[in-house]
Amino acid sequence: TMLAIGNGAQQQIIEQIEQVGAKNIIIRPRSIGNIEDENETTKRYSPKLRMQDAASIQEILPEIEKITPFISYETSAIANGKKKNCNLVGVNADYFSIYNLSLDKGSIFSKIHEKNSSAVCLIGANLASKLFSGVNPLGKIIKAGKLQLTIIGVIAPGRAIGESLQEIGMNNYNDEIFVPTNTALRRYKDRGRITKQTLDAANRNDDEEQAGEKITDQIEKIIIGISDTKYVTESVDILYRMLYRRHHEVEDFEIVVPEQILQQKKQTDETFNILLGVIAAISLLVGGIGIMNIMLASVLERIKEIGIRMAIGATKTDIKEQFIYESASISLIGGVLGIMLGVILSYLAEWITGTTTIISVWSVVISFFVSALVGVVFGYTPAKRAAEQDPVNSLRYN
Structure with a gap:
């Protein structure tokens, strides 16, 4: 939604400069x-x-x-x-x-x-x-x-x-x-x-x-x-x-000079877009920490499962990859739902306020890959902790 509003504002100013x-x-x-x-x-x-x-x-x-x-x-x-x-x-x-x-x-x-x-x-x-x-x-x-x-x-x-x-x-x-x-x-x-x-x-x-x-x-x-x-x-x-x-x-x-006024407005909007980017980054950080906490709790609940997998031949890399894949999957599901909600909210914002919003293909693709990246980055610590579990102690864990 933030990208759509920012893109819409930029496009609107370009069109306004062309008009005046x-x-x-x-x-x-x-x-x-x-x-x-x-x-x-x-x-x-x-x-x-x-x-x-x-x-x-x-x-x-x-x-x-x-x-x-x-x-x-x-x-x-x-x-x-x-x-x-x-x-x-x-x-x-x-x-x-x-x-x-x-x-x-x-x-x-x-x-x-x-x-x-x-x-x-x-x-x-x-x-x-x-x-x-x-x-x-x-x-x-x-x-x-x-x-x-x-x-x-x-x-x-x-x-x-x-x-x-x-x-x-x-x-x-x-x-x-x-x-x-x-x-x-x-x-x-x-x-x-x-x-x-x-x-x-x-x-x-x-x-x-x-x-x-x-x-x-x-x-x-x-x-x-x-x-x-x-x-x-x-x-x-x-x-x-x-x-x-x-x-x-x-x-x-x-x-x-209308063009100069619109250029000043463009600079203001660019500053506003940076602010939106900072807000989005903070939101990603908070979301990533949430995923990390969920995965850490999941590791504690599945210690015995980790021990069984190691006992039948799973390596530390296998365990680590399993938890990273799970973390990325959770993040991707959230990303897809977020993209769908963002599209709906963008059109809703345009309908209610009259503000031009532009949803580009690149913004959707970037959002998708950022979601996956957040899952991998914040899922690494829980995955590493899971891979470092001792197999014997894990099998004894109740």
Whole structure:
């Protein structure tokens, strides 16, 4: 069971690293309320993360391969007479490349869709299945709150995102609606009302009110894909200095490298696995001592039998081998029962807690041979004592 849990944890981390990408960086807002010596002036001049930040990053950092702003809103999706709660997520096309998300059908929105804040969307596989069961959703209308969107693509189903990945910025894309970032910022918040003046003001990065509407471009985070892992650390330093300067020396942001966090988690799990190994070793030691005591008691009870065997020609080696074989057999029976119980408990633990467990063939084989080895090692002392019995005294023993 311990090996299965340890193997499962290692495999889960490897899969998580593959999901988040080893070359990705996430920039997200930091609550300035947690910063020491914070005052109202600091609050007033803290601009938070904005679309202009993403544009500036793309210009200043040549190592960037992909970059996308990210914003999400809790909403409800209505289509085909059905309703489901979900998130509406605003991203650009790079988001799907960064996280290696493929399409089941349709196409990803284009730069024209982004520029024009088009009312188009992609939906996750689970959402498509629940709202459009047996129906091709492409070209259909889906309502996110009061905003009507045309579906142009469906994301291929993938592994569900666990809590640990959600903590470092990943979303469960199987149940989400994806729209261009500008669509999320300018159409959803204004409940679909958009004019040419609004778009012109937005394209000028103008923060003044236009056509009775306030243009806002604050975003939740910026996700960056670096061209090579060797540039990640250097890029983090450049990003920090640039954003610190742009945000008027207010550290209202944090830069997260998901792969580094998962590597730290991996090291923690490796330490935990060592602890599990120590516990298993102590358990083997206790079990071995138990077998040794049982065999020593067996030698005392069978002294006369040992004497009879020696009298009819059994050598010390024969006696020793007999007791070692018996000790190994007891240990092997316990090992087989332990393996069976371990398999059952592993599946039970996975079912109850949701923790991934992996039972490998090698772990079963190793457990089997370790059981036999414990029997031989701890059975040697009783076997040696049995072989050293005097045949004459043994025959007289009552």
